[in-house]
Amino acid sequence: MNRNPEPLERCGQCQALIEEGEALGTHVPDSSYLHPHDPTRDGDRPLIACSPEHLAELMKAAGARPYLDVELWAGKIDRALATCPQGLSLYALAVKTGLTQDQIEQAALWSGRSVHSLGNPP
Structure with a gap:
């Protein structure tokens, strides 16, 4: 049972x-x-x-909703940063997300953030 x-x-x-x-x-x-x-x-x-x-x-x-790779990349970055409140270096962020530096830069631009702010806590 x-x-x-x-x-x-x-x-x-x-x-x-x-x-x-x-x-x-x-x-x-x-x-x-x-x-x-x-x-x-x-x-x-x-x-x-x-x-x-x-x-x-x-x-x-x-x-009806467009698929944007950059949106997916931004979500992966947000998830990685949420698990590391102390922040991550860009290298560590790339390793944790599986994204290239170029993809991280594109996602930062798409979401209106600085690439350098992605690796630092708010």
């Missing part, structure tokens, strides 16, 4: 609880999405729905 059943999924469109085994799902490219546990899945947003119609609506909404 399983005393801790898996939590039920919620439809991303209507928030209805979905019975076990009934959820429909897919993944869509989304540069604003950072996976909570697996950085290799950043930018690959899961969609869960209770019906084909709701899944289609979620996919339509996701498809």
Whole structure:
């Protein structure tokens, strides 16, 4: 007997609880999405729905949003800096995020920050 059943999924469109085994799902490219546990899945947003119609609506909404590599890079930088309140050198930031110095510079420019401020705590 399983005393801790898996939590039920919620439809991303209507928030209805979905019975076990009934959820429909897919993944869509989304540069604003950072996976909570697996950085290799950043930018690959899961969609869960209770019906084909709701899944289609979620996919339509996701498809209307442009995918920007620089937005994904900025998110990776923010996540890395959030785990290091003392700040990181640019080299350490590159190692922690897997980004090149050029990608870090582009992300800083895109987010309106100085490259040198990225490695320092606020």
